[in-house]
Amino acid sequence: MKAIVWHAVGDIRLEDVTEPKIEYPSDAVVRITGSAICGTDLHFVRGTVPGMRPGTILGHEGVGVIEELGPQVRNFFEGDRVVIASTIGCGRCVHCRAGHYAQCDVANPRGRDAGTALYGGPESTGPFDGLQAEYARVPYAHTNLVPIPPGVTDEQALMVSDIFPTGWFGARLAGVGGGDVVCVLGAGPVGQLAALSARIQGAGRVLIVDGLPDRLETARMQNAETIDFNTEDPVAVVRELTGGVGADRVIEAVGVDAQRPVGGPAAQLLDDRTAAEFEHEREQVAPHAHLHGRQWMPGDAPGQALRWAVEMVDKAGTIGIIGDYPPQYTHFPLGRAMNRNLTVQAGNCDHRRYMPGLLSRIASGGADPTTVITQQEDMPTAIEAYEAFDRHEPGWTKVVLEIAG
Numbered sequence: 001m002k003a004i005v006w007h008a009v010g011d012i013r014l015e016d017v018t019e020p021k022i023e024y025p026s027d028a029v030v031r032i033t034g035s036a037i038c039g040t041d042l043h044f045v046r047g048t049v050p051g052m053r054p055g056t057i058l059g060h061e062g063v064g065v066i067e068e069l070g071p072q073v074r075n076f077f078e079g080d081r082v083v084i085a086s087t088i089g090c091g092r093c094v095h096c097r098a099g100h101y102a103q104c105d106v107a108n109p110r111g112r113d114a115g116t117a118l119y120g121g122p123e124s125t126g127p128f129d130g131l132q133a134e135y136a137r138v139p140y141a142h143t144n145l146v147p148i149p150p151g152v153t154d155e156q157a158l159m160v161s162d163i164f165p166t167g168w169f170g171a172r173l174a175g176v177g178g179g180d181v182v183c184v185l186g187a188g189p190v191g192q193l194a195a196l197s198a199r200i201q202g203a204g205r206v207l208i209v210d211g212l213p214d215r216l217e218t219a220r221m222q223n224a225e226t227i228d229f230n231t232e233d234p235v236a237v238v239r240e241l242t243g244g245v246g247a248d249r250v251i252e253a254v255g256v257d258a259q260r261p262v263g264g265p266a267a268q269l270l271d272d273r274t275a276a277e278f279e280h281e282r283e284q285v286a287p288h289a290h291l292h293g294r295q296w297m298p299g300d301a302p303g304q305a306l307r308w309a310v311e312m313v314d315k316a317g318t319i320g321i322i323g324d325y326p327p328q329y330t331h332f333p334l335g336r337a338m339n340r341n342l343t344v345q346a347g348n349c350d351h352r353r354y355m356p357g358l359l360s361r362i363a364s365g366g367a368d369p370t371t372v373i374t375q376q377e378d379m380p381t382a383i384e385a386y387e388a389f390d391r392h393e394p395g396w397t398k399v400v401l402e403i404a405g
């Protein structure tokens with residue numbers, strides 16, 4: 001079968017690989033009909049979330065049709081349309097039962113303290129072969145497959161594999177409540193769906209910060225008030241728009257590939273000491289990254305979004321961090337956060353917890369996450385699509401891969 005395979009930092013290929021099989025009684029094999037490229041995949045290819053094993057199939061977003069069920073999967077039929085949860089839970093340990101699927105004790109074969117089990121991720125996450133492929137093995141399929149309700153399209157369901165639940169989770173981590181002024185950092189697909197989620201969860205106003213004008217433009221479809229960090233100082237603008245106090249809640253949806261401003265007042269505020277700290281942070285997380293050219297470049301300011309988050313939230317406010325940082329990342333402005341009595345919550349999304357509710361909401365017309373989709377590619381053009389998405393080409397926000405099974 002065809003699959004997108006990680007070989008080295010900056011080296012991914014479309015290849016023929018062996019089809020997966022049922023390995024354990026609670027596995028399923030799914031014929032993937034649609035997958036997508038995520039900002040998280042970019043961290044793996046850029047090397048800013050390190051530790052990938054060569055030969056791993058990429059991708060953790062997928063919809064498809066059940067091809068084969070192991071004997072211990074009793075809640076589906078072969079031929080069912082399903083969406084796959086990006087993170088893998090066992091469905092029976094104490095953490096899964098509390099809804100913390102991303103902290104499952106069992107699913108990661110490296111042990112209970114190894115971390116979140118994820119398709120198409122670094123060795124520490126399993127590793128599990130990913131979903132940018134014609135077929136995929138789904139462990140603990142009773143839990144990690146969710147049926148697609150009638151009337152919900154493949155594209156809508158695909159957004160529920162990872163990014164809509166992650167946006168929803170970000171708004172929950174930030175504690176969004178009725179009337180809150182919420183600021184989302186990052187207007188990528190995850191940030192835009194965090195803005196939608198914050199709105200549904202009761203936010204009074206949603207502000208959103210990015211440096212890419214095309215993404216800020218589409219974020220207005222979520223009724224978000226846009227701030228371009230390359231022409232304005234986002235901390236000053238958030239304060240100005242809130243009568244001098246700052247946002248009640250901030251959702252950080254950028255992660256370790258954060259960029260520094262290249263123009264405007266925020267660029268002028270960046271002093272030499274902070275710039276040197278960013279260089280040190282990048283060296284720490286991505287010593288093997290490509291630092292020249294236009295392709296697979298790591299972000300040049302890993303801690304920028306975190307620093308802005310701590311400054312733009314009001315005293316005693318809350319920050320929810322859903323942007324990805326590898327375990328090696330050890331920089332956070334704790335002193336400022338502590339002295340401003342901030343609450344900070346962070347994590348990998350417990351996808352499975354939110355997927356059924358979000359699918360019902362979509363089915364009833366209460367939300368449509370497909371507003372973030374900008375490209376529909378098929379497998380032969382997938383590598384070029386990865387490259388365009390990596391370069392942040394204008395108009396490339398969320399790439400869906402149509403997979404002819």
Ligand SMILES: NC(=O)c1ccc[n+]([C@@H]2O[C@H](COP(=O)([O-])OP(=O)(O)OC[C@H]3O[C@@H](n4cnc5c(N)ncnc54)[C@H](O)[C@@H]3O)[C@@H](O)[C@H]2O)c1
Nearest residue numbers: 039040166186188189190254255258259322323324348349
């Ligand atoms: N926690 C989870 O479970 C989970 C799940 C999915 C994705 N993620 C992470 O969420 C993040 C966003 O994902 P995505 O697919 O939207 O990625 P993306 O790369 O498409 O979007 C990131 C956006 O942040 C913007 N940005 C860069 N520097 C910035 C700064 N200093 N301030 C504000 N914005 C800045 C970029 O221009 C870009 O639009 C990634 O880090 C991804 O790994 C986490």
Ligand SMILES: [Zn+2]
Nearest residue numbers: 038039040162
């Ligand atoms: Zn993702």
Ligand SMILES: [Zn+2]
Nearest residue numbers: 090093096104
């Ligand atoms: Zn579990």
